[in-house]
Amino acid sequence: MKRRSIVKYAAFAAALSLGLTGCGGGSGSSDSKAAGTVRVTLANHVWTEGIKAAIPEFEKSTGLKVELTQLGEDQLSDQYNVKLNAGTDEIDVMMYRPLQEGKAFAKNGYLADLTSKVSQDAGWDWKDYQDGPVKASTVDGKVVGVPIITEREVLYYRKDLLKSAGLAVPKTMDELQAAAKTIAAASPDTAGFVARTGKSAAVTQFSSFLYSFGGDFVDASGKSAVGSDAAKKAYAFYGGLIKSYGPKNVSTDMSWPEAMAIFTQGKAAFYTEADSLYKNATDPAKSKVADNVGFAALPSGPAGSKPYNIPSWGLAVNKASNNQDNAWKFIQWATSKERTLAAQKAGVPGPRASVWADPAGTSTYPKDLAEAISVSAKNGVGHDRPEVVTVGKAREIVGTPIVSTITGADASTAADKASGEFQKFLDSEKK
Amino acid sequence: MSVLTTPRSTPSRGSDRKPSARENFSAWANRHRKWLFAAPAMIFVGVLIVFPLAWTLYLSLTDSQGSVRAASEFVGLQNYVTVLSDGERFWPAVARTLSFTGVALTCEVILGMCIALLLWRPFRGERWVRVAILLPLVATPVAVGMMWRLIFDPNIGFVNQVLGLVGIPPQPWLSGQDTALGTTIFMDVWQWTPMVVLILLAGLTSLSEEPDEAARMDGANAVQRFFFVTLPLMMPTVIVAILLRGIDALKTFDILYATKGKGGGSFHEVETLNVYAYGLSFDYNQYGLSSAVLILFFMIIIGTMWLLTMRKKAASK
Numbered sequence: 001m002k003r004r005s006i007v008k009y010a011a012f013a014a015a016l017s018l019g020l021t022g023c024g025g026g027s028g029s030s031d032s033k034a035a036g037t038v039r040v041t042l043a044n045h046v047w048t049e050g051i052k053a054a055i056p057e058f059e060k061s062t063g064l065k066v067e068l069t070q071l072g073e074d075q076l077s078d079q080y081n082v083k084l085n086a087g088t089d090e091i092d093v094m095m096y097r098p099l100q101e102g103k104a105f106a107k108n109g110y111l112a113d114l115t116s117k118v119s120q121d122a123g124w125d126w127k128d129y130q131d132g133p134v135k136a137s138t139v140d141g142k143v144v145g146v147p148i149i150t151e152r153e154v155l156y157y158r159k160d161l162l163k164s165a166g167l168a169v170p171k172t173m174d175e176l177q178a179a180a181k182t183i184a185a186a187s188p189d190t191a192g193f194v195a196r197t198g199k200s201a202a203v204t205q206f207s208s209f210l211y212s213f214g215g216d217f218v219d220a221s222g223k224s225a226v227g228s229d230a231a232k233k234a235y236a237f238y239g240g241l242i243k244s245y246g247p248k249n250v251s252t253d254m255s256w257p258e259a260m261a262i263f264t265q266g267k268a269a270f271y272t273e274a275d276s277l278y279k280n281a282t283d284p285a286k287s288k289v290a291d292n293v294g295f296a297a298l299p300s301g302p303a304g305s306k307p308y309n310i311p312s313w314g315l316a317v318n319k320a321s322n323n324q325d326n327a328w329k330f331i332q333w334a335t336s337k338e339r340t341l342a343a344q345k346a347g348v349p350g351p352r353a354s355v356w357a358d359p360a361g362t363s364t365y366p367k368d369l370a371e372a373i374s375v376s377a378k379n380g381v382g383h384d385r386p387e388v389v390t391v392g393k394a395r396e397i398v399g400t401p402i403v404s405t406i407t408g409a410d411a412s413t414a415a416d417k418a419s420g421e422f423q424k425f426l427d428s429e430k431k
Numbered sequence: 432m433s434v435l436t437t438p439r440s441t442p443s444r445g446s447d448r449k450p451s452a453r454e455n456f457s458a459w460a461n462r463h464r465k466w467l468f469a470a471p472a473m474i475f476v477g478v479l480i481v482f483p484l485a486w487t488l489y490l491s492l493t494d495s496q497g498s499v500r501a502a503s504e505f506v507g508l509q510n511y512v513t514v515l516s517d518g519e520r521f522w523p524a525v526a527r528t529l530s531f532t533g534v535a536l537t538c539e540v541i542l543g544m545c546i547a548l549l550l551w552r553p554f555r556g557e558r559w560v561r562v563a564i565l566l567p568l569v570a571t572p573v574a575v576g577m578m579w580r581l582i583f584d585p586n587i588g589f590v591n592q593v594l595g596l597v598g599i600p601p602q603p604w605l606s607g608q609d610t611a612l613g614t615t616i617f618m619d620v621w622q623w624t625p626m627v628v629l630i631l632l633a634g635l636t637s638l639s640e641e642p643d644e645a646a647r648m649d650g651a652n653a654v655q656r657f658f659f660v661t662l663p664l665m666m667p668t669v670i671v672a673i674l675l676r677g678i679d680a681l682k683t684f685d686i687l688y689a690t691k692g693k694g695g696g697s698f699h700e701v702e703t704l705n706v707y708a709y710g711l712s713f714d715y716n717q718y719g720l721s722s723a724v725l726i727l728f729f730m731i732i733i734g735t736m737w738l739l740t741m742r743k744k745a746a747s748k
Contacts, residue, residue, distance in 0.1 A: 251606030392714035
């Protein structure tokens with residue numbers, strides 16, 4: 001008798017586990033747990049810290065439970081690659097980079113179409129979103145994401161060094177070069193200029209120089225433009241600035257944490273970087289020069305001051321999720337005007353025009369930074385990397401002349417070679 | 432449980448009773464018990480090794496990219512042709528993989544042997560020294576990579592600051608195109624020599640004392656005794672150490688990725704086959720090409736293992 005019941009239980013357990021596995025793997029079924037739980041995957045970011053603290057509010061008002069997974073940028077990408085490739089329904093809401101992964105994810109069918117959802121609620125107000133971020137979150141006419149964080153490139157500088165050298169804040173690229181030269185010559189321990197140097201990492205920050213010199217990655221007819229005269233000049237300028245006036249023994253692998261460290265350790269006078277990272281430089285706990293950091297709009301090149309103005313992160317709904325309505329509820333709450341204002345006050349520049357128009361939206365920002373941002377928002381270009389499907393590969397190709405120039409190679413030759421490769425790459429994507 | 436307690440049960444003599452289903456199953460289980468006991472392990476190997484390998488092999492014959500679920504076409508050996516004729520990324524990656532493994536392994540075995548010989552005879556404070564030597568082994572490779580990355584930073588790193596104190600100009604270490612691979616080899620040696628020490632020390636302590644004593648009686652000095660007595664006796668152990676560590680070194684990924692990132696640095700200066708395949712999959716989403724690289728890599732590992740195993744057999748004879 002006893003044995004029989006054990007066998008019965010075992011059979012039941014086996015059937016149950018098989019059934020559950022079936023549910024987990026399939027995309028059309030649903031399990032009871034998912035209905036009341038929203039599974040959210042977010043990147044490590046200041047925005048995430050703010051939203052994490054506010055989640056209990058959401059849970060209380062909706063009765064839903066939020067299951068949060070938080071990962072570093074690279075790990076997040078890798079997770080998506082593995083899980084979405086396998087058709088998982090275990091992610092409902094996902095934080096993603098519209099310009100890096102948006103096209104590829106939309107093409108692969110990973111992102112749910114939110115077009116009808118964003119226009120339903122007039123109070124939430126999709127029209128309030130700035131044009132650039134909206135464009136970047138729309139693929140083939142369909143809205144696939146809601147932007148949450150925007151970025152523009154600005155000039156970070158050291159007020160004390162400029163003052164002691166008797167220099168004004170540079171307004172043009174030529175002035176920037178001259179000022180970097182003067183400061184580097186005056187104190188051998190301080191670099192005149194620092195910025196990202198890693199082949200792929202530098203592309204986004206180099207892009208503003210490229211636009212300000214009158215170039216772009218791709219021309220109006222869709223052909224590679226990284227071999228144009230303007231691009232060659234931009235490569236020579238950006239690379240040359242780091243080579244001649246950058247830190248000694250400069251590494252060619254720097255992304256923002258390394259470049260920011262050099263600036264915040266007091267080892268550089270000028271630094272061009274995304275405005276959304278400003279707290280790293282002004283927070284005394286992280287920066288030795290917190291009191292002396294100034295901000296200015298990107299200096300003008302021959303084509304004016306044209307920094308990028310982009311949404312760096314957005315929220316999307318996994319197309320394979322069985323819980324899309326609740327996922328949308330979460331997004332609607334997390335991107336509401338109130339939450340966007342709260343995030344912006346905590347140092348995360350948002351995509352909502354009304355929040356920027358509200359004096360409270362910029363009340364916590366250093367005054368010069370708020371000014372620089374408002375200038376950049378007007379002149380900004382809506383992308384900071386080639387707008388293609390395989391962005392990773394494209395960045396490596398167009399980034400090569402940057403590192404080549406930093407290490408002393410001829411910018412023109414490197415740009416021509418990269419342009420040939422980039423054209424081949426663009427052709428292969430069209431197939 | 433009764434299945435096992437009634438082995439090889441046969442229907443009772445002269446009885447016409449048909450065996451029950453349970454008895455049938457029990458008889459069947461007894462006949463196939465070697466397979467039944469091995470089944471869990473076989474399923475494990477099948478699911479976790481054979482299936483992924485077969486799937487990778489299949490992917491390597493298609494033009495799969497973007498998403499593995501997207502439609503892909505069978506392209507035969509096209510990916511292999513592309514990879515094998517790629518002199519810019521693939522072959523340099525093969526060369527780096529082999530030189531990384533070769534140099535790291537040589538240093539680790541020589542250094543490991545020296546340390547093992549020092550630890551062989553008991554001495555005061557031996558326990559503490561052993562603990563200190565084993566410390567790098569227990570650290571996570573990614574953490575090790577990050578730590579060395581900070582130490583070797585060209586501007587704010589500890590090493591260059593110390594060198595500065597004694598008047599040596601700062602060196603590029605990880606950031607130099609020519610020095611990066613050497614620096615990562617140094618990190619690998621730092622982390623994995625203790626494992627070689629452990630293996631060799633186990634080998635040394637199990638050696639019998641007589642041959643060494645006999646050589647000493649014959650007037651051989653320490654160096655002669657090492658090269659003509661200890662080393663030949665240790666050869667099988669040394670090859671085991673080389674085999675274990677060699678396969679691991681060939682597959683090194685975490686230290687390289689943690690220090691130089693995707694693509695093995697801006698000039699691919701530390702891009703080994705592993706890093707290259709990872710980039711093809713996760714950065715470029717070219718699963719077909721990436722699978723072809725991995726299959727070729729797998730063949731290189733199998734080939735190396737086979738060569739080393741042959742050597743071990745020869746040494747054991």
